[in-house]
Amino acid sequence: MNAVLRRLGFYLVSAWASVTLDFAIPRLMPGDPAAALVARFNGEMSPEALRALRRAFGFVPGSTLTQYASYVTHVARGDLGLSIAYFPARVSDVIGTGLGWSLGLGGFALLISFTLGTVLGVVAAWRRGGRLDSLVPPALSFLGAFPYFWLAMLVLYLFGFTLRWFPLQHARAPDLLGTSAMTLVVDVARHAVLPAAAVVLATLGGWMLTMRGSMLAVLGTHAIKLATAKGLRPRRIMWAYAARNALLPSVTSLGMALGFVVSGSLLTEIVFSYPGLGYLLVQAVRNQDYPLLQGLFLMITFAVLAANFLVDLVVIWLDPRARA
Amino acid sequence: MKEPALRALLRNRKAAFGLAVIAGFAVMALLGPAVVGDPTAFVAVPHLPPSWSHPLGTTGQGQDVLAQTVAGARVTLAVGFTVGLLVTLLGALLGVTAGFLGGRADALLSALINVFLVIPGLPLAIVLAAYLPHGSWSLVVVLAFAGWAWSARVLRAQALALRGREFIQAAIVSGEDTLRVVLVELLPNMASLAASAFITSTVYAIGAEVGLEFLGLGNPGAVTWGTNLYWASNDSALLTRAWWTFVPAGTCVALVGFALTMLSYAIDEVANPRVAAARDVEPAARGEGAPAPAEDGTAATGALLSVRNLTVRYRDREQPALDGVSLAIRPGEIFGLAGESGGGKSTFADALLRLLPSSARASGQIHFGARDVLGLAPEELRAFRFREISVVMQSALDALNPVARVAEQIVDVLHAHESFTATAARARAAALLHVVGLEASVLEAFPHTLSGGARQRVALAIALALDPRLVILDEATTALDVVTQRQLLDRVAELRATLGLSVLLITHDLPLLLTRCDRVGVLHAGRLVDLAPAADLQRLARHPHTRRLFAAYEALGLAPRRAV
Numbered sequence: 042m043n044a045v046l047r048r049l050g051f052y053l054v055s056a057w058a059s060v061t062l063d064f065a066i067p068r069l070m071p072g073d074p075a076a077a078l079v080a081r082f083n084g085e086m087s088p089e090a091l092r093a094l095r096r097a098f099g100f101v102p103g104s105t106l107t108q109y110a111s112y113v114t115h116v117a118r119g120d121l122g123l124s125i126a127y128f129p130a131r132v133s134d135v136i137g138t139g140l141g142w143s144l145g146l147g148g149f150a151l152l153i154s155f156t157l158g159t160v161l162g163v164v165a166a167w168r169r170g171g172r173l174d175s176l177v178p179p180a181l182s183f184l185g186a187f188p189y190f191w192l193a194m195l196v197l198y199l200f201g202f203t204l205r206w207f208p209l210q211h212a213r214a215p216d217l218l219g220t221s222a223m224t225l226v227v228d229v230a231r232h233a234v235l236p237a238a239a240v241v242l243a244t245l246g247g248w249m250l251t252m253r254g255s256m257l258a259v260l261g262t263h264a265i266k267l268a269t270a271k272g273l274r275p276r277r278i279m280w281a282y283a284a285r286n287a288l289l290p291s292v293t294s295l296g297m298a299l300g301f302v303v304s305g306s307l308l309t310e311i312v313f314s315y316p317g318l319g320y321l322l323v324q325a326v327r328n329q330d331y332p333l334l335q336g337l338f339l340m341i342t343f344a345v346l347a348a349n350f351l352v353d354l355v356v357i358w359l360d361p362r363a364r365a
Numbered sequence: 366m367k368e369p370a371l372r373a374l375l376r377n378r379k380a381a382f383g384l385a386v387i388a389g390f391a392v393m394a395l396l397g398p399a400v401v402g403d404p405t406a407f408v409a410v411p412h413l414p415p416s417w418s419h420p421l422g423t424t425g426q427g428q429d430v431l432a433q434t435v436a437g438a439r440v441t442l443a444v445g446f447t448v449g450l451l452v453t454l455l456g457a458l459l460g461v462t463a464g465f466l467g468g469r470a471d472a473l474l475s476a477l478i479n480v481f482l483v484i485p486g487l488p489l490a491i492v493l494a495a496y497l498p499h500g501s502w503s504l505v506v507v508l509a510f511a512g513w514a515w516s517a518r519v520l521r522a523q524a525l526a527l528r529g530r531e532f533i534q535a536a537i538v539s540g541e542d543t544l545r546v547v548l549v550e551l552l553p554n555m556a557s558l559a560a561s562a563f564i565t566s567t568v569y570a571i572g573a574e575v576g577l578e579f580l581g582l583g584n585p586g587a588v589t590w591g592t593n594l595y596w597a598s599n600d601s602a603l604l605t606r607a608w609w610t611f612v613p614a615g616t617c618v619a620l621v622g623f624a625l626t627m628l629s630y631a632i633d634e635v636a637n638p639r640v641a642a643a644r645d646v647e648p649a650a651r652g653e654g655a656p657a658p659a660e661d662g663t664a665a666t667g668a669l670l671s672v673r674n675l676t677v678r679y680r681d682r683e684q685p686a687l688d689g690v691s692l693a694i695r696p697g698e699i700f701g702l703a704g705e706s707g708g709g710k711s712t713f714a715d716a717l718l719r720l721l722p723s724s725a726r727a728s729g730q731i732h733f734g735a736r737d738v739l740g741l742a743p744e745e746l747r748a749f750r751f752r753e754i755s756v757v758m759q760s761a762l763d764a765l766n767p768v769a770r771v772a773e774q775i776v777d778v779l780h781a782h783e784s785f786t787a788t789a790a791r792a793r794a795a796a797l798l799h800v801v802g803l804e805a806s807v808l809e810a811f812p813h814t815l816s817g818g819a820r821q822r823v824a825l826a827i828a829l830a831l832d833p834r835l836v837i838l839d840e841a842t843t844a845l846d847v848v849t850q851r852q853l854l855d856r857v858a859e860l861r862a863t864l865g866l867s868v869l870l871i872t873h874d875l876p877l878l879l880t881r882c883d884r885v886g887v888l889h890a891g892r893l894v895d896l897a898p899a900a901d902l903q904r905l906a907r908h909p910h911t912r913r914l915f916a917a918y919e920a921l922g923l924a925p926r927r928a929v
Contacts (some may be wrong), residue, residue: 186621195615202606264763304488304573305487
């Protein structure tokens with residue numbers, strides 16, 4: 042229990058640090074984005090909305106400390122101000138439209154990739170020097186060196202545009218109102234295949250090599266020697282002894298890599314015009330929608346922190362020694 | 366990195382590949398633009414497929430893709446390597462400060478490092494880049510700020526580890542200036558790790574740079590691989606099927622990243638030779654006996670275990686680990702094997718169960734009853750292990766599976782050899798714990814919650830699970846305190862009496878063997894140099910090594926004369 046609380050405390054501090062960064066960045070950067078925005082919208086915006094926008098930025102009258110306090114209170118209430126690109130929608134509402142898609146796609150791709158990569162790593166380490174072990178890791182390492190979004194372009198080109206196996210963009214067909222739930226599920230799944238495949242291709246090698254490495258370390262331990270001496274069946278030694286122990290460092294490194302995977306997954310969305318946070322991110326960049334951009338940064342960071350906490354819980358669940 | 370390390374690096378195949386590719390791209394970045402001409406010039410119609418005049422076709426604007434790709438190397442790599450360098454320097458500065466100073470400075474810096482590690486870098490970089498004027502220098506600043514934490518963490522851990530080492534401690538104690546200790550003693554020892562951190566950071570930087578530029582956060586006027594991809598995407602490369610506009614830039618990014626990764630693996634291999642060597646160790650060694658010659662009658666003398674002329678060689682060692690060892694163990698006998706570390710005791714134990722690593726070759730004969738151990742087929746071998754000969758290992762303290770409960774580790778050996786119902790197996794497990802003097806509640810425990818003595822008893826319970834005829838105790842009591850050691854060995858002696866068990870007791874502790882064993886053999890440099898009943902060993906000892914052992918123990922007042 043103690044370990045859980047300690048980790049939770051760390052993530053709360055990290056969340057606070059990211060809110061503080063979000064507050065500090067516009068103030069430390071050259072120029073005054075708020076003033077620029079206000080100028081841009083002058084006349085088009087009601088004075089009320091303008092005030093709301095400035096407030097959302099924390100540009101309330103008073104000292105930096107007062108502004109900071111006001112900013113933190115707003116964030117805590119879930120008030121991230123008004124979007125410029127989607128004016129006059131609230132940033133929190135805009136983000137709400139993309140969050141589910143991103144979590145679904147990213148989580149799904151990550152789960153498949155990690156599971157598959159881990160199994161491949163177990164088998165490769167077990168049959169060291171075998172065909173799987175000598176051919177697949179270099180090939181997957183090479184794939185992993187491509188930018189995620191580039192692999193997304195490639196699979197979209199090959200399986201979308203050329204072979205026409207899968208839809209080209211978006212998360213679902215526009216005209217599915219009134220059809221059965223089953224049709225909807227199949228349609229959403231078909232739209233997710235290519236973006237998920239791009240993420241899986243880019244990350245599979247990483248998980249495989251990580252698991253292979255920790256398997257090799259475990260295979261050299263006395264626990265495996267004793268298991269062999271006991272006359273256990275090879276399959277049992279491989280999974281119940283070697284893989285179960287090797288999984289711990291592997292899951293820990295999953296936590297470390299979450300930020301990268303999420304970032305890559307967001308760029309992948311852009312290629313498919315997948316309506317998640319990544320797509321919103323590019324809209325925010327193109328329209329210089331600073332409130333949305335900063336809101337997205339916070340939301341993505343919070344999501345990554347939450348996922349990290351989840352990974353910590355899994356580690357604690359898997360490792361009796363971590364439960365202290 | 367020292368001279369020989371550098372030379373070893375150049376001999377490494379991964380390093381050679383990595384360096385060659387990087388060098389190729391470096392030449393391309395430096396000289397290429399002069400050869401291919403102005404990449405921004407509009408030279409032909411847009412989206413022209415590859416042809417002789419434009420080997421990689423033209424972009425959606427009608428620029429030459431080859432020229433764009435070659436010219437793109439320059440800024441892309443310059444930004445990537447600059448960020449890699451900056452991040453490594455920053456990481457070294459913060460990491461060494463934190464790791465070397467320790468105390469409050471370390472606590473504060475570590476917290477900062479950990480927070481920055483967990484905040485996703487790319488979204489942070491995007492927000493920063495959006496606020497800065499778009500350009501290459503902005504990218505450098507942004508990527509360094511978003512990516513410094515990883516190398517700081519790695520280098521801090523290394524500095525912390527090195528600070529605890531003797532030579533650094535000695536330098537500190539001798540009153541050397543802190544800065545001097547850091548510069549002269551610490552940093553040179555961190556060179557290979559810093560090189561790895563530099564490479565990994567550069568890979569990160571290039572990837573993130575390309576990503577930001579793809580989003581339109583670079584300088585859209587500059588020619589880089591990232592902006593090439595940005596324009597390819599903007600000019601509907603996919604819709605127009607113009608694959609040649611995005612394939613070259615992405616492939617270049619991947620080649621550079623892959624080459625750098627290979628180089629970093631190579632540095633790891635050269636800096637930590639054990640990483641490479643560890644790959645040779647085959648845990649599930651399929652014992653490689655020379656095909657045993659036909660029975661020569663030695664097995665039929667009533668011995669339970671009969672070893673003839675056993676020789677074990679490791680591929681990487683000149684001296685054999687065991688050199689022509691012959692001995693026999695009788696039913697119900699406690700046989701002691703003494704000798705110094707590295708004398709071949711554990712190799713002998715491993716050979717009996719065919720647990721030798723694949724780098725070892727065993728020849729000679731091992732007969733257990735009528736069975737030829739070196740000749741057993743895999744499935745026969747599996748059935749033989751623990752059913753006939755079981756072992757409590759030298760490091761049984763960490764030989765139990767740390768993530769499985771005790772019950773599971775006893776029950777699985779039962780299920781592997783016999784058909785048990787779940788209830789029967791559990792009852793048997795509880796009975797075994799009772800035999801070694803443990804409560805049934807230990808079944809639910811994880812190994813780390815047990816004391817060293819209790820863990821060793823669990824290991825003994827597992828060894829007894831199938832009523833084997835021979836149990837090997839390989840330095841099994843060495844790490845225990847004297848009282849626990851005696852309790853455990855008393856228990857073994859009782860079991861010998863009640864179950865008719867034979868025991869092979871292996872330890873460097875000669876006085877212990879003399880009090881506990883029927884006969885004692887002495888291994889020295891792989892040879893069995895003496896073998897006699899425990900009570901007569903001192904009198905009959907022929908080999909100088911055995912006599913020296915007795916003399917040494919006598920000098921300490923430890924050698925029990927004719928003790929029982």
